[in-house]
Amino acid sequence: MSTESPFHRGEQILQQRLGVRDKMERFGRQVIRDQLPAQHRDFYAELPFIFAGHADNEGWPWASILFNAPGFIASNDARKLQIKAAPVAGDPLAAAWQAGTHLGLLGIELTTRRRNRLAAHITGVTNEGIELGVDQAFGNCPQYIQHRELLALEPQALPAPDIEGINSLSAEARALIENSDTFFVASYKEADSGQSSDGADVSHRGGKPGFIRVDGNTLIIPDYLGNNHFNTLGNFHETPKAGLLFVDFEGGHLLTLTGRVELLWDSDEAQHFAGAERLWKFHLDHGFYQKNVLPLRWHLHDYSPNTLLTGTWPEAKALEQAEQQREQWRLYKVQRVVDESCDIRSFYLQAQGHQQLTFEPGQFLTLRAMVEGKPLIRTYTLSSAPGDECYRISVKREVGSSDRPEGLMSNYLHRHLAVGDVLEAKSPRGGFSFDASESRPAVLLSAGIGITPMLSMARHTLNEGIRTRSMRQLTLINTARDQSQRGFFAEFDDITEQSNGQIRNYWALTQPGKASRPGRDYHHRGRVTEELLQAVLPLDDYDFYLCGPGAFMQTLYDQLRALGVQDGRIFAEAFGPAALVRASDQPSTVFVPQAAAGEAVVEFVDAKVEQAWSTGDGSLLDFAEAHGLNPEFGCRSGQCGACKVPLLAGSVSYQSEPSAAVADNEVLLCCAVPAAVAGEGVVKLALQF
């Protein structure tokens, strides 16, 4: 076995920088070959076109397209290849069409989105084309390749080629680039080490139209997650130059550019660009606009699923602006309303006049609506995934009883909110979030409407798994009373099916009806027990996420702790004031509440209300309401920040740590009480409200 690495120095440096060096060396030695496997030879033989990358004798890289009737690429020997074609008019490859030139080749079938790559060198030129020796061959996955149908035209029917040399981008060239969803990039490392990894490369790049920004003669291009070979970026490290080829798929023209590149590792701009791992800049040196050179036309069928998970520059700009206005109330229009169970209804919300902000799965929206003539604020977890087109909230209707009025907001939303209605919401927030890139498997345990964050987490895990080709293992255990209350059953099944076994889901029904069949409609009868957990969870180290009524979460938390799960591995969210009593493993991390006062004089300065508060009066929010004031609130549990007011004098105590951000000169009314002050029997507190 060869001791030579399949990756050259630049590729290795990038792999090292991104922490994948050892893995890629092991992987590369298995998949990068020095000859063409039989299925690659068959694949190339079917292609009507192939892309090539080379460096000219002044050291500028160029990307080109070669085409002919299928069969024009042939390989009778696994180490050799013949291409019967010639460079198109104006292609700089014509000058390098000679023995010794190193070529990177990319065979790509846009109809099936298959592709294979190879590095080769020209060994001879014939009347019909070139003969090549194979240096490296490997397969490539479809990733960001858009599905296109090909149409071949009669070359005689085409207008004469029109070749224009350029050293700046015209409005026409700029429009082609800005509307492109695909381009090809050539790069190279000087073939100076004698290793097969040296030489030229040509790669495919795909994104949504608008993924390339043009600033004068500079292009700013996002770099998405790829195969971790870093063939292009590794070459940039060694030779910071690129050749770009834009194909006008409908018009049959080519824009061929060469220039210098700059890698932007930590650009702030990348933060708002969905899918961008980093950016690179291309500064045009010179190029050619080659019109009427292709007898091929392509019709766009659909975008690759990976492409749909990425952004564009206009979206990134709008996102940056929206981020700056995160604290404001924004308008959302109801796009769809779906009944998920007998008492859960989903509302799909489309941002109106602003860019929808992304969020962490598990976060919630704070909604404001006029109910019975008064503004009402409530919080609802997003049940959609961050990459989904719309936000989705799923609301359980809080029915009333003889001793309990029905819930105001949930009933208002169920009865009155319809498609086309507009409501106000603040941008997503909340500390209950989930990292889909974590390698440790996770267990999501929910009861009732506590299923909403789990849906978002599961959908996000699936999307990220598809995007990165590495899916976090999830086990979902959802509890409902019976089949009528069991929402999102089909959606979870669909997620499980698409995940190829990485995401499993179980249903526990506490009172399944007679018509419900175990195995088909549910997996476990009764509540979630230690036995059930032990039965469905293979021995492993998990993160646990809990959401549901307070009693459900406390019981499960205690069970998990009894099973030896560390406190730090259990994450929980209550949809209200219920606070989980934790038994921490690390006393130093426990929140120590400041002592509460027994009595206080509380002044709401703007309202000109000053009243005596004592322990039984509850939170400052309860106290304000009891005195006829109506401060804003959402979660009533320190999570949303809706009840925040400025603190003018005195200090407050929180009995459990609020998850909403709160500064020292602010107070979350819903979970604060006046704090004790040493030596003072009755403390004084002044609030701006």
Ligand SMILES: Cc1cc2nc3c(=O)[nH]c(=O)nc-3n(C[C@H](O)[C@H](O)[C@H](O)COP(=O)(O)OP(=O)(O)OC[C@H]3O[C@@H](n4cnc5c(N)ncnc54)[C@H](O)[C@@H]3O)c2cc1C
């Ligand atoms: C972080 C977070 C995320 C949430 N996510 C979701 C979600 O995804 N989906 C969802 O459906 N909900 C969610 N909630 C709950 C939601 O915010 C609301 O609390 C819920 O919809 C009830 O609001 P309401 O206005 O209908 O009820 P309210 O009018 O606020 O009443 C709440 C409950 O108290 C009872 N009640 C009201 N007044 C009295 C009284 N005087 N005496 C006795 N009982 C009374 C009502 O019957 C009702 O059951 C979330 C809450 C939080 C904090």
Ligand code: FES
């Ligand atoms: S009401 Fe949500 S933090 Fe107080």
